[in-house]
Amino acid sequence: MAASQKPAATTAPAPAKAVANKAVTIPTLANLRAAGEKITMLTCYDASFASLMDRCGVEILLIGDSLGMVCNGHQSTLPVTVAEVAYHTAAVARGSKSAMIVADLPFGAYATPESAFNNAVQLIQAGAHMVKLEGGAWLADTVRFLTERSVPVCAHLGLTPQSVHQLGGYKVQGKTIESADLLKADALKLQAAGASLLVLEAIPTQLGKEVTDLLAIPTIGIGAGPDCSGQVLVMHDLLGVFPGRKARFVKNFMEGQTSIDAAVTAYVTAVKDGSFPALEHCF
Numbered sequence: 106m107a108a109s110q111k112p113a114a115t116t117a118p119a120p121a122k123a124v125a126n127k128a129v130t131i132p133t134l135a136n137l138r139a140a141g142e143k144i145t146m147l148t149c150y151d152a153s154f155a156s157l158m159d160r161c162g163v164e165i166l167l168i169g170d171s172l173g174m175v176c177n178g179h180q181s182t183l184p185v186t187v188a189e190v191a192y193h194t195a196a197v198a199r200g201s202k203s204a205m206i207v208a209d210l211p212f213g214a215y216a217t218p219e220s221a222f223n224n225a226v227q228l229i230q231a232g233a234h235m236v237k238l239e240g241g242a243w244l245a246d247t248v249r250f251l252t253e254r255s256v257p258v259c260a261h262l263g264l265t266p267q268s269v270h271q272l273g274g275y276k277v278q279g280k281t282i283e284s285a286d287l288l289k290a291d292a293l294k295l296q297a298a299g300a301s302l303l304v305l306e307a308i309p310t311q312l313g314k315e316v317t318d319l320l321a322i323p324t325i326g327i328g329a330g331p332d333c334s335g336q337v338l339v340m341h342d343l344l345g346v347f348p349g350r351k352a353r354f355v356k357n358f359m360e361g362q363t364s365i366d367a368a369v370t371a372y373v374t375a376v377k378d379g380s381f382p383a384l385e386h387c388f
């Protein structure tokens with residue numbers, strides 16, 4: 106066909122995503138779960154990476170207390186303060202357009218419902234849309250106290266790194282019938298108390314599936330198998346720049362890529378198409 110006979114394009118190409126640049130909200134996450142579309146979450150600590158991840162379609166940016174380890178070189182997350190999380194949250198909020206921003210309440214910041222609320226206000230005022238806290242049934246009253254006061258909550262069960270001294274290391278949780286049953290009961294109590302989201306860390310794949318099936322709210326796994334509603338990784342692990350010991354659930358998405366944009370896009374694609382996590386990343 107001669108160039109002159111080529112039919113003229115009459116319409117602009119459709120955008121890659123119908124929802125591109127639309128703010129990700131709690132209903133968005135519920136809709137993704139209902140539609141069977143996996144949710145993507147990454148940790149993020151600064152404005153430049155927030156902009157990049159937002160552009161790549163990552164739905165949730167987490168200002169994790171892992172910042173104490175990956176940004177500041179501590180041996181655990183325990184030294185991290187509310188002021189530090191708030192500082193990084195403000196940077197991420199300035200850099201992102203549409204992603205949901207979740208900030209960790211650090212160790213010691215939610216011992217009582219009142220202190221949890223006062224510290225959550227610092228993070229929300231810094232730009233977070235939701236706060237995350239680690240623990241089970243003992244936190245139900247705190248989750249209710251926060252959500253009644255319009256602070257959305259993400260719960261976190263399984264390997265809870267703020268309890269590292271009590272757990273005796275970063276070990277897989279929920280391996281016995283008793284501990285698995287306890288985790289399921291905790292998940293139901295946190296959901297009933299108003300949690301909008303639940304992170305499940307380092308638990309057997311079967312338990313990740315059972316908890317997800319049991320709950321109405323989306324679950325986000327890190328070493329919790331492929332059946333969670335979504336996945337999260339620490340960005341330094343995804344980029345292969347964390348010098349510490351590599352957990353089983355970590356995959357370096359820079360391998361085979363020539364840019365950070367491409368690595369983050371590869372992560373989003375792999376989570377969406379179910380190829381990450383693979384068996385080798387699961388317990």
Ligand SMILES: Nc1nc(=O)c2c([nH]1)NC[C@@H]1CN(c3ccc(C(=O)N[C@@H](CCC(=O)O)C(=O)O)cc3)CN21
Pocket residue numbers: 171174175182264266275276277307339341342347350351352353354
């Ligand atoms: N860079 C980084 N990535 C993380 O995922 C992360 C942090 N930092 N800091 C806070 C916590 C600590 N985390 C960790 C650290 C190590 C393992 C780990 O090595 N786990 C063993 C499990 C051994 C077992 O019980 O069988 C593994 O083999 O994965 C797990 C979670 C997760 N969080």
Ligand SMILES: CC(C)C(=O)C(=O)O
Pocket residue numbers: 148167168169170171172209304306327337338339
């Ligand atoms: C690993 C994720 C879930 C986290 O809590 C963090 O990065 O602090």
Ligand SMILES: [Mg+2]
Pocket residue numbers: 169170171182209266
């Ligand atoms: Mg954390």
